[in-house]
Amino acid sequence: MPENDSHARGWRGLGWGFIVKLLLMAVVNALGITIVLAAVRTESWLILGASIVLLLAADIIYFSKRTLPLKYLYPGLVFLLVFQIFTLGYTGYVAFTNYGTGHAGTMQQAVDATIIQGERRVEGSVDYPLAIVEGFGGELGFAINDEGTVRVGTALEPLSVVDDATLGSNGAPTEVAGYTVVPRATLLTDQELQQAVVSLRVAVSDDPNDGSIRTREGSTGVIYTSTLEWDAEAETMTDKTTGTVYSPDDRGNFVADDGSRLPTGWYVTVGFDNFIRAVTDADLALPLLQVTIWTFAFAILTVLTSFGLGLLFAMIYNDERVRGRRIWRTLFILPYAFPAFMSALLWRGMFNSEFGVVNDLFFFGADINWLGDPWLARGAILFVNLWLSYPYWFLVCTGALQAMPSETLEAATIDGAGRWRQFRSIILPLLLVSTAPLAIASFAFNFNNFTIIYMLTGGGPNFSDSATGLGSTDVLISAIYQISGVAGGAADYGLASALSIIVFIVIGVISALAFRQTRKLEEVQ
Amino acid sequence: MTTYNRTQARRRRWWAEVGWKYPLAVVIVIFAIFPLLYVLSASLKPGGSLAGSSALFQAVDPSNYVALGNTSFWTWTLNTLIVGGVTAIGAVLMGAAAAYAFSRFRFTGRRLSLTSLLIIQMFPQTVAFVAVFLLLLALGEVVPMLGINSKIALICVYLGGALGANTFLMYGFFNSIPVEIDESAKIDGATHAQIFWRLIMPLVTPVLAVVGLLAFVSAFGDFILARIVLTSEDNWTLAVGMYQWVSNQLASRWGLFAAGTVIASLPVLALFLALQRYIVGGLTQGSVKG
Secondary structure (H helix, E strand, C coil): CCCCHHHHHHHHCEEEEEHHHHHHHHHHHHHHHHHHHHHHHHHHHHHHHHHHHHHHHHHHHCCCCCCHHHHHHHHHHHHHHHHHHHHHHHHHHHHCCCEEEEEECCCCHHHHHHHHCEEEEEECCEEEEEEEECCCCCCCEEEEEECEEEEECCCCCCCCCEEEEEEECCCCCCEEEEEEEHHHHHHHCCCHHHHHHHHCCCCCCCHHCCEEEEEEECCCCEEEEECEEEEECCCEEEEEECCCCCECCCCCCCCECCCCCCCCCCCCCCCCCCHHHHCCCCCCCHHHHHHHHHHHHHHHHHHHHHHCCCCCHHHHHCCCCCCCCHHHHHHHHHHHHHCCCHHHHHHHHHCCCCCCCHHHHHHHCCCCCCCCCCCHHHHHHHHHHHHHHHHHHHHHHHHHCCCCCHHHHHHHHHHHHHHHCCCCCCCCHHHHHHHHHHHHHHHHHHHHCHHHHHHHHCHHHHHCCCCCCCCCCCCCCHHHHHHHCCCCCCCCCCCCHHHHHHHHHHHHHHHHHHHHHHHHHHHHH | CCHHHHHHHHHHHHHHHHCCCHHHHHHHHHHHHHHHHHHHHHHHCCCCCCCCCCCCCCCCHHHHHHHHCCCCCCHHHHHHHHHHHHHHHHHHHHHHHHHHHHHHCCCHHHHHHHHHHHHHHCCCCHHHHHHHHHHHHHHHHHCHHHEEEEEEEHHHHHHHHHHHHHHHHHHHHCCCCCCHHHHHHHHHCHHHHHHHHHHHHHCCCCHHHHHHHHHHHHHCCCHHHHHHCCCCCCCCCHHHHHHHHHHHHHCHHHHHHHHHHHHHHHHHHHHHCHHHHHHHHHHHHCCCCC
């Protein structure tokens, strides 16, 4: 093509780039619409709204010519918005609620759950001939013969009349339109199916007060109705056997006049309750205070010891007269290249009091319970973290020392400054300029160093005088993990999130200080 | 006599200034690599229990390595590679695209976005794990693929932190590439996409490698999020699975753990040593592990 040709001649259709973009957008739209439809089906309005907005934004951004920077920012931005900014914000919201075990859903969910929990078999009620059916999606249901009318329903769909059904000789439906009837022989041989059938509950109607159909053996259905009755108008729950009336309070519970409470509540905002509980609750405040002190001590001591050791080694071996420095250096930093979680697990075994290599080789077979004693465990954690992180500081300090102006040091030597004087007045201040931000980042990292604590001691040994399950080596983040109950046990998302907020504030303050400090140090130069 | 004295004095001075550094270096090396030697020895010891593992290198026996085949170890390794690999690729692509936009386009809200990103990345996702857990519970109701116990969900969570962590590292690097290159390509009729993919990306490969490696290593080492998200054993990553081995039956699974550790850490060690120079450079720019 001659060089003075116009661009128009070089135009070769829409090009591969456009086709690729079109295909990608088709995939994105297909996925997006699937999510939108699923959100409609499950009635998750927040997710529905968010997915519509995100999808529309994607289409506008990638088919408009005026949104160039956003074309590059958008993919990362979506993940950032959903999985980081939203979760940060949501933590802030949950911190002000009593979300957790016993307060896990909305009020309507609590009402439904309470009524279901109170369901009992109605004395002297009729037995309905019943068949187990399976829907197209594989969901189990019951078909009952209600004096000639066949009604069918599943766990999610209440009973409804089916016109097109055949009855067998024992009165139970044998064919139901839209469902497959599970043969009785299958039921008798399939253990899992039996479990599912016995726990299945099919609502009689949309009103939870009408009760449900259940079965014990898979051939007759019985009506269960709740001993509790929900009055939607008055918002009260009445126990029909005792006549007790429970009404909702502002803490998300159904409470009777005599103070008794139904087990299932819903979550409500509780203001600063979680924060206040963290500092005043007799069972919680002292362990949390100890955990907080240890968190600071752990983070500060880790940075100081590993920085100190790394700097010491760096000064000793930043010496051109030492031969094979590259090999020494590579060997020195091996702990840093070893995956941290494996190191922590490895040391856990090495510190084992009975069989551990530390006792066997270095303490002559003594039976020191390294991880079972509060102070020894703390020492062990600091030691392991020192082992893990001194190579980092060794590398950083070596780099900083090599970048140091040699003239300044020479001038100091000529002026008669001794080694200590040189170190204190020249090397350390210069070093701190470049390493202080890293020290602060390292502090923030160790402040939240869940892995080493959890892998090495699991936070233990536990405080003997507390039922919280917290221990002497727990740091705030592992305490949050313990309290949140995400790994099992009673959950208290509200309190856990409140503690997360406190951690965020600490980190925020430290980062802000760090910024100012670095600027100040730079100005000195 | 004088020469002898002088040599002796020189030697003494050498010992005082340099020589003592060699024995000290040996001590440091022992401190640094003793646990690594110990785990290698434990992995080669038949029987595979913690008891008696202190006698170093008394037997060399591959039985622990063979026994790994009867456990979920290789499934976990594969899961870790999938999660870490996809996270690394995603983080590199999204980080590079964002850095390109910030470095090459001047748009309203650019400074504000950069500052907000700087602030957001200070707050680690792991501290918000309760909210992550609740978010995935809700998402899972709608799209099971994005719910609890899905590797895709875990990858998405990791990618949520990608923009904050990597954009700045890359932004600096992108800025060091002269804009004249873009401009001359633009005059030749290249589109912004062509400039990004064909010109800039090849020039920034070193930083792409560093970011990819860091993203992989952090996904490899993450425990808290992986533990919360992945609930069934065949979805676990190595961190979750090996924790389970050591926490439940420390004494009896020790040989398996040691063999698994050796296998899993060797590639990381090799990669680290090969890329030592890049990583040391990256360290001083703010990505911290220790």
